Every structure is written in structure tokens, then in C-alpha cells.
Amino acid sequence: MERQEVIRLEHVTKRFGDKLVLEDIDLSVYEGDIIGYIGPNGAGKSTTVKMMLGLVDGYEGNILIFGENLKDQDHTYKKRIGYVPENAELYDSLTAQEYLAFIAGLYGLEEDLAREKAHRLMMKFEIDHVMNARLSSFSKGMRQKVLIISSLLHNPDVLFLDEPLSGLDANSMLIVREILAQLSAQGKTIFYSSHIMDIVEKISNRIVLISNGHIAADGTFDELKEQNQKGSLQDIFNSLTGFSQHKEIAEDFVAIVQEEPA
Amino acid sequence: MNNFATLRLLDRFAPLFRRAGIDYSMLRLILGLKLTMDTRRVPTVFAQSKIKEGKNYFIRSLWIYALYGLAVIPFLFVDNYFFQLSIIFGILMFILMTSMISDFSSVLLDVRDRNMMMTKPVDQRTISTAKMLHITMYMSLLTIATTGIPLVVSLFVNGFGFFLLFLAELILLNFLILMMTALVYFAILQFFDGEKLKNIINFMQIALTLGIFIGYQLVARSFQLTSLDWTFTPAWWQLFTPPVWFGALHEAVLTGERSFFVLVLAVLAVIIPVIAMILYVKMIPVFESSLHKLSTVEQGKEKRTNRLKQAFLRFIAPDQEERNFMNFSFAMMKSEREFKLKVYPQVGFTFVIPFLFMYTNIENGSFEALREGSSYYLFYFTLLVIPTVLSMVKYSGAYKGSWIYAAMPLRDRVLIDRGLTKSVLVMFYLPVMLILAPVFIWIFSGRIWLDLLVIVATAILYAAICTLVLNGKSLPFSQPFSVAQHQEGIKAFMMMLVIGGFCLIHVLFNNWTIGLEIYLGILLVAILIVWTLGFRRIRLSK
Structure with a gap:
């Protein structure tokens, strides 16, 4: 079966003021891809995602989503996208139920249907008992679960996830990972950014490493291993981002900690 | 969540929105959410698991604006449109602008909206x-509350034409204020980052609050002084004062005044709000995208350590741990915006109070008589800053950070309280005292130096007592602001009465030849006892 191209970036360049954030990025993403989108802080990961969501504009080049250029599209393409941002701010004063109903409404879902679906999803995550409690009282993991539900309520074709597992306990992590695998098997595309290499390594079927505004690596984990002659994604990451002094830095750090006051 | 009266009213205009290319059902959804959140605006103290469907606190506070609005009514009886409406709109603009800045800045500058909604299929x-x-709804409520009574009065006093015009002008004024605020914020955001904007807003809030305080005093007094006989003299600066435009519009429409200048002003009253409105609508996308700056953090400047200040702090707080708490309190009191908003205007007011009283005295006598008299006791008013500040220090917007008290190996609880009290004295009392003392000595001559010394000693003693009474066992910056309830105000007020007691004792000792010297001695001993044993008691009773 021919896999359809879902996202294409053509020569995308983005500047903030004089600062070059992304330079001439080319990238094609197909349905069923789980892309582990990694890179050091400030490498331009979230900028890329924000551009695809229409949060950031003023870039050079073209971004095509579902085969259509963003510049010629209105907002309706977002109906097929789900998004879990990093450090997401929620409308704290709402209850989980109200929040989810609102988000579902923004995606154009019918109210009763959305409510019922949200409730069932919350039951699966075992947070249905706090459905009518305010989000401000939620723990980090509970908020994360609400966010994940809110990104999936409308059954999107593309998912952008930024550290989606943060705050979840080990069992919930397992569930979410399995959910992602199954969604991808159904042909959904997942764009997964994270700093935790072990998870990225296991979860993704394709890894894109971005560094200094360029794509430094793109391929399956096995391909990257072969190209770089390294055993783990962490090692590949370090070698591609040109970082090898973690031992020295740690030694210096510990030495400073242990200094006796003069 | 979707059954607000305002929404049902809005439903009637749905076709209008649709024709303008707006997705009405989305609009309704978003507004419904906003209104729901507004009913919960008062921050919940502790994470509640069950929601009490709160009343909208904003609507509950509207009656205060109705009171403000009454200030306008006397001017309705003046027989000069120009003067009358310029003043009225001056007052209204001030009231509305203040509340716009203090209550709706957060709405206007909400960054969450962008991240939350722009990623969804909504245009x-x-x-x-x-x-x-959303903002317009509240501005209208506010305007109705403020001007409702004056409007009705004007209908009877000034006639129907006046009433209609007044109403129309109020709508224009609302446009103008909303757009002006947004445009000013926009301009600030172009040049500065979000922190700076928040600081500027905070500063404006403080200035406006102080402005209200002092303004009311002055307005009350100016009534006695000036006879209300004003004629209009054109001046170029009137081109820049919106209240005068509205005065001119009234003049032009109701009296048929057709002089060129008045017509220009009247036209401005109509055109500028409309232009501002168009400009705002055009600029919204740019404005929204510049909001991202609000969440960006710019590197702070490194602060240079002031050696003189260090030496001074070392002198008044030799214990290093105590000094540490002083520095901590300084930093908190300087940076906590809500604290500043609650405290700074009152501190500013303290500078003015003594002179307001002297002013009243001069009206009854001469300046010479004042200088000879005993009005220097007014210096006791400087002590007012102490309970004002100390009743607020236990609150903080970031009260959750107070876990550090529990986690740190604290040697002695007393150090916190003493450090705090000293920092309040240094940060708030010292400047007030240092600025007002020379002024007092200039007015009353050097004969009062011993009196001033007594008052400063009293301040030091009084500050310790205030900490003990007002703070008790609570740790500084450890409770959310919403707990700051009326009882706190009452306690602080009681402590203010204590100042009167001190003043009375001072007067009594002053009747003696060396009474003041003795009293000063007694005060110093009392300071010693309270600052050591008194603070001890907090810990013991814990």
C-alpha cells in the first residue's frame, strides 16, 4: 500500500529578529510515521511545530499539510490535528469536564457526544472520579492525561506531542506508548518531541534530529546506529550535536559542590 | 456554561456576526467559557475538589462604581455645557480608564488564549x-453602573436631547478607552519585553490608586475655593484632551455654537474613537503575535552590590541569618506586584497626609501661627506605613514557595520575624522619615529635633509590636492574597489607633521640663525589651 505524504516542509527558514532559528529545512512525513523529533534546547523543535500549527508565521519556504500549502489554507485543516504542547497552560478554573467539552466544541464536536466520549476516555485513564473537580487541583500526571485526551477527542490524523509522558507514572506511560503505537498502525501520523532518548528510541519508527537549525539526522533508529557506529540514541545524539564533555562538566560541578569554604 | 443572559441577548445579533464572516457558534462557545471562568475569578485558596458555583464577583463590585458615579451629578446642574461635560467626562474617563487598566489588562494580555485556541480550527x-x-461586555456594565444614575438625573434636569447625546458620547468614550489602552500596550510591547510591560502596568495601577486618594481630597477642597464661573477660552492643548472634545460636541449640538475651533473639537470627539476602533481591528493580528513577548524571559541585569548599604545592613543586623531574612524580605517586597499594588499607594499617601492637615490649619490661621504651634505632632502620621505594610507581609502571590521555611535548617524562628520587621522599617519607614523630617525641621525649626527623635524611637518600638500583633505566628509571604480579609484591615486599623496613644503620652511628657529626655530613655529600654524578649514569645507560644 502506498503511504500518503501528510506533511512536507520545503526550504523552510525562520528568523526571530536577526537570529536564524531554522535554515532551509526539507522534510517529508508520511501517514503511519511516529517521528521522534529530537534536538538540544533552542534548536528549533517547537518553532517547527508551532509553524505547522499556524502559531508562528513569517517564515520563508513552504509548509504543506495534507497536500496543501499553509499559506493558501484557512484554519480548517486544524480539525485533523491534535496537539499536546509542552508546559501547557490550562484554564485552571474550569473542571476537567468543562475544559474537555470546550476543546471538543472548538473542534466542532457535538456537545453530548463529546461529553460522553470524554467521560469514557477519562474512565480508561482512571481520572473520571475527578471529572467535576477544577483543573487547578490536579496533579501533573492528571493534567497530562487531560491534555492527551483533549488532543485525541476529535480523532485527528496528525498528532503533535511535546513531552507527552511527563508527569505520568510508569503504568500510565506504558498505556500511552501503546496508544501511540496502535494509532500509528491505524495510519495516524505522530510527531513526538522529547528529551528522554530511551523513550524516543523505543517509541519512534523514524527519528529526526535537529541541531542548530539544520536536520542533522533522519532515519530509523537502526539506520542511525549504522551511520554513526553508536549503540544508543543517547550516544548518537551526543555525537551529532557535538557534545562529549559531559564527564568533565560533571566532575567540575561536583568539585565546586565539595569546595570547603575558605 | 452556555446559558448566560448576555449570551442569549447576543444570540439576537447572530446573523449580523455571520454576515461579518464570524463563526457565531464558536464565538458563543468561547464567550461562554470566558464568562464561566469569570464567575470563578476569585482565586481558590486551597484546591477544592467540588465547585461552588460562585457569583460573578465583578458584578457584585459594581455598586462601588455607582457611588463613584454620584460625583458627577453636581456638575449636571451647571449651566455651561462646555465646562460641565469636560469635567464630567474627565471624571468618567479617569474612573473607566483606571478599572480598564487594573481589571482588564489580564484579559487583554492573556497569552493562554493564543496557544489554546489558535491551534484549534478556529479563525x-x-x-x-x-x-x-468579552471586554466590551464588562466595560458596558461598568459604564452603566457608573453613569446610570447621572443619566437618569440628566434626563430630568437637562432634557431629552442632552440625555441622548450623553448616552452616545459614553459609547464613543468606551471605544476610545478600550482602543487607547490596547494601543498603548501594543506600543510598549514593541519596545520592551513582557516583564517590563507588567511593571509599567503595575506602576500605572499604583499611580492611579494614589491619584484617586489624593484627587478626592483636592476635589473636595477645590469646591470651597473656586466659584464655579467658567467661560470657554480656546487653547491648543484642548486638541489633546478627550474630555474637552465631548464638551465641545455638546456645545455644538445643543447650543448651536458654530465657531471653527469648537467644531473641530466636536468632530474629534466622533472621529477619533472611530479611527481608533478601525486601527485596533486592523492591528489585532499584529498585537496578538506581539503578545508572545509576554512569555519570553529576558536576562535580568546583574545588580551591583552597594557597599554602603551592605555596611548599614551589617550594622543594624549583625547576625548573618537575620540579615539573610532581611534581604529576602527586601527582594520579595520589591518584586511582588500584588503586594506593591496594595501597599505602595498607601505609603505614597502617608507623605501627603500631614500636609493635608497642615493645609486645613493654615486655612484657619496663618503660616506663622502654624510654625509656632504644635502641628509637628503630625509627624506621627509617618508611623502609618508600618501597620499598612506589616499587615500585608504574610501574603504573597507565590505563597507556595513557603515550603522552604519547613525544609531549611532554621536556627531560630525569631530571626525571621526580626529580620522582617527590620526590613520593613528600612524599606518603608526610613525613606518616609528621611524625606519628611527635613521638611518638618524647615517648617517648625530645629526646636523639634528631640520630638522627632522620640517619634522615630516610637516607630522602632511600634514596628515590633505591630509584627507581634498583626503577624503572630504566621510566616512572611506564606499565605495567598485572597485570605487577606476584612479582619486584617480591622486589626491594622486598631494598631493605627495605638499611634494616637503614643502621641498622647508624648504630649503629656512634653509638659515637663526634661520630660522628653526621660520619655526617650523609657522608649529605648522598651525597645530593648520588646525586640529581644517580645520576639522570643512568638517562638515560645508556638
Whole structure:
């Protein structure tokens, strides 16, 4: 079966003021891809995602989503996208139920249907008992679960996830990972950014490493291993981002900690 | 969540929105959410698991604005449109602008909206329209509350034409204020980052609060002084004062005044709000995208350590741990915006109070008589800053950070309280005292130096007592602001009465030849006892 191209970036360049954030990025993403989108802080990961969501504009080049250029599209393409941002701010004063109903409404879902679906999803995550409690009282993991539900309520074709597992306990992590695998098997595309290499390594079927505004690596984990002659994604990451002094830095750090006051 | 009266009213205009290309059902959804959140605006103290469907606190506070609005009524009886409406709109603009800045800055500058809604299939125009309608709703309520009674009065006193015009002008004024605020914020954001904008807003809030305090004093007094006989003299600066435009519009429409200058002003009253409105709508996308600056953090400047200040702190707080708490309190009191908003205006007011009283004295006698008299006791008013500040120090917007008290190996609880009290004295009392003392000595001559010394000693003693009474066992910056309830105000007020007691004792000792010297001695001993044993008691009773 021919896999359809879902996202294409053509020569995308983005500047903030004089600062070059992304330079001439080319990238094609197909349905069923789980892309582990990694890179050091400030490498331009979230900028890329924000551009695809229409949060950031003023870039050079073209971004095509579902085969259509963003510049010629209105907002309706977002109906097929789900998004879990990093450090997401929620409308704290709402209850989980109200929040989810609102988000579902923004995606154009019918109210009763959305409510019922949200409730069932919350039951699966075992947070249905706090459905009518305010989000401000939620723990980090509970908020994360609400966010994940809110990104999936409308059954999107593309998912952008930024550290989606943060705050979840080990069992919930397992569930979410399995959910992602199954969604991808159904042909959904997942764009997964994270700093935790072990998870990225296991979860993704394709890894894109971005560094200094360029794509430094793109391929399956096995391909990257072969190209770089390294055993783990962490090692590949370090070698591609040109970082090898973690031992020295740690030694210096510990030495400073242990200094006796003069 | 979707059954607000305002929404049902809005439903009637749904076709209008649709024709303008706005997704009405989305608009309704977003507004419904906003209104729901407004009913919960009062921050919940502790994470509640069950929601009590709160009343909208904003609507509950509207009656205060109705009171403000009464200030306008006397001017309705003046027989000069120009003067009358310039003043009225001056007052109204001030009231509305103040509340716009203090209550709606957060709405206007909400960054969450962008991240939350822009990623969903909703178009920008619908989101912006929802935001504008949300603010407009409240501005209208506020305007109705403030001007409702004056409007009705004007209908009877000034006639129907006046009433209609007044109403129309109020709508224009609302446009103008909303747009002006947004445009000013926009301009600030172009040049500065979000922190700076928040600081500027905070500063404006403080200035406006102080302005209200002092303004009311002055207005009350100016009534006695000036006879209300004003004639209009054109001046170029009137081109820049919106209240005068509205005065001119009234003049032009109701008296048929057709002089060129008045017509220009009248036209401005109509055109500028409309232009501002168009400009705002055009600029919304740019404005929204510049909001991202609000969440960016710019590197702070490194602060140079002032050696003189260090030496001074070392002198008044030799214990290093105590000094540490002083520095901590300084930093908190300087940076906590809500604290500043609650405290700084009152501190500013303290500078003015003594002179307001002297002014009243001079009206009854001469300046010479004042200088010879005993009005220097007014210096006791400087002590007012102490309970004002100390009743607020236990609150903080970031009260959750107070876990550090529990986690740190604290040697002695007393150090916290003493450090705090000293920092309040240094940060708030010292400047007030240092600025007012020379002024007092200039007015009353050097004969009062011993009296001033006594008052400063009293301040030091009094500050310790205030900490003990007002703070008790609570740790500084450890409770959320919403707990700051009326009882706190009552306690602080009681402590203010204590100042009167001190003043009375001072007067009594002053009747003696060396009474003041003795009293000063007694005060010093009392300071010693209270600052050591008194503070001890907090710990013991814990």
C-alpha cells in the first residue's frame, strides 16, 4: 500500500529578529510515521511545530499539510490535528469536564457526544472520579492525561506531542506508548518531541534530529546506529550535536559542590 | 456554561456576526467559557475538589462604581455645557480608564488564549472578536453602573436631547478607552519585553490608586475655593484632551455654537474613537503575535552590590541569618506586584497626609501661627506605613514557595520575624522619615529635633509590636492574597489607633521640663525589651 505524504516542509527558514532559528529545512512525513523529533534546547523543535500549527508565521519556504500549502489554507485543516504542547497552560478554573467539552466544541464536536466520549476516555485513564473537580487541583500526571485526551477527542490524523509522558507514572506511560503505537498502525501520523532518548528510541519508527537549525539526522533508529557506529540514541545524539564533555562538566560541578569554604 | 443572559441577548445579533464572516457558534462557545471562568475569578485558596458555583464577583463590585458615579451629578446642574461635560467626562474617563487598566489588562494580555485556541480550527477573527466582546461586555456594565444614575438625573434636569447625546458620547468614550489602552500596550510591547510591560502596568495601577486618594481630597477642597464661573477660552492643548472634545460636541449640538475651533473639537470627539476602533481591528493580528513577548524571559541585569548599604545592613543586623531574612524580605517586597499594588499607594499617601492637615490649619490661621504651634505632632502620621505594610507581609502571590521555611535548617524562628520587621522599617519607614523630617525641621525649626527623635524611637518600638500583633505566628509571604480579609484591615486599623496613644503620652511628657529626655530613655529600654524578649514569645507560644 502506498503511504500518503501528510506533511512536507520545503526550504523552510525562520528568523526571530536577526537570529536564524531554522535554515532551509526539507522534510517529508508520511501517514503511519511516529517521528521522534529530537534536538538540544533552542534548536528549533517547537518553532517547527508551532509553524505547522499556524502559531508562528513569517517564515520563508513552504509548509504543506495534507497536500496543501499553509499559506493558501484557512484554519480548517486544524480539525485533523491534535496537539499536546509542552508546559501547557490550562484554564485552571474550569473542571476537567468543562475544559474537555470546550476543546471538543472548538473542534466542532457535538456537545453530548463529546461529553460522553470524554467521560469514557477519562474512565480508561482512571481520572473520571475527578471529572467535576477544577483543573487547578490536579496533579501533573492528571493534567497530562487531560491534555492527551483533549488532543485525541476529535480523532485527528496528525498528532503533535511535546513531552507527552511527563508527569505520568510508569503504568500510565506504558498505556500511552501503546496508544501511540496502535494509532500509528491505524495510519495516524505522530510527531513526538522529547528529551528522554530511551523513550524516543523505543517509541519512534523514524527519528529526526535537529541541531542548530539544520536536520542533522533522519532515519530509523537502526539506520542511525549504522551511520554513526553508536549503540544508543543517547550516544548518537551526543555525537551529532557535538557534545562529549559531559564527564568533565560533571566532575567540575561536583568539585565546586565539595569546595570547603575558605 | 452556555446559558448566560448576555449570551442569549447576543444570540439576537447572530446573523449580523455571520454576515461579518464570524463563526457565531464558536464565538458563543468561547464567550461562554470566558464568562464561566469569570464567575470563578476569585482565586481558590486551597484546591477544592467540588465547585461552588460562585457569583460573578465583578458584578457584585459594581455598586462601588455607582457611588463613584454620584460625583458627577453636581456638575449636571451647571449651566455651561462646555465646562460641565469636560469635567464630567474627565471624571468618567479617569474612573473607566483606571478599572480598564487594573481589571482588564489580564484579559487583554492573556497569552493562554493564543496557544489554546489558535491551534484549534478556529479563525483568528472569531477569537479576536470574542476577546473584544468579552471586554466590551464588562466595560458596558461598568459604564452603566457608573453613569446610570447621572443619566437618569440628566434626563430630568437637562432634557431629552442632552440625555441622548450623553448616552452616545459614553459609547464613543468606551471605544476610545478600550482602543487607547490596547494601543498603548501594543506600543510598549514593541519596545520592551513582557516583564517590563507588567511593571509599567503595575506602576500605572499604583499611580492611579494614589491619584484617586489624593484627587478626592483636592476635589473636595477645590469646591470651597473656586466659584464655579467658567467661560470657554480656546487653547491648543484642548486638541489633546478627550474630555474637552465631548464638551465641545455638546456645545455644538445643543447650543448651536458654530465657531471653527469648537467644531473641530466636536468632530474629534466622533472621529477619533472611530479611527481608533478601525486601527485596533486592523492591528489585532499584529498585537496578538506581539503578545508572545509576554512569555519570553529576558536576562535580568546583574545588580551591583552597594557597599554602603551592605555596611548599614551589617550594622543594624549583625547576625548573618537575620540579615539573610532581611534581604529576602527586601527582594520579595520589591518584586511582588500584588503586594506593591496594595501597599505602595498607601505609603505614597502617608507623605501627603500631614500636609493635608497642615493645609486645613493654615486655612484657619496663618503660616506663622502654624510654625509656632504644635502641628509637628503630625509627624506621627509617618508611623502609618508600618501597620499598612506589616499587615500585608504574610501574603504573597507565590505563597507556595513557603515550603522552604519547613525544609531549611532554621536556627531560630525569631530571626525571621526580626529580620522582617527590620526590613520593613528600612524599606518603608526610613525613606518616609528621611524625606519628611527635613521638611518638618524647615517648617517648625530645629526646636523639634528631640520630638522627632522620640517619634522615630516610637516607630522602632511600634514596628515590633505591630509584627507581634498583626503577624503572630504566621510566616512572611506564606499565605495567598485572597485570605487577606476584612479582619486584617480591622486589626491594622486598631494598631493605627495605638499611634494616637503614643502621641498622647508624648504630649503629656512634653509638659515637663526634661520630660522628653526621660520619655526617650523609657522608649529605648522598651525597645530593648520588646525586640529581644517580645520576639522570643512568638517562638515560645508556638
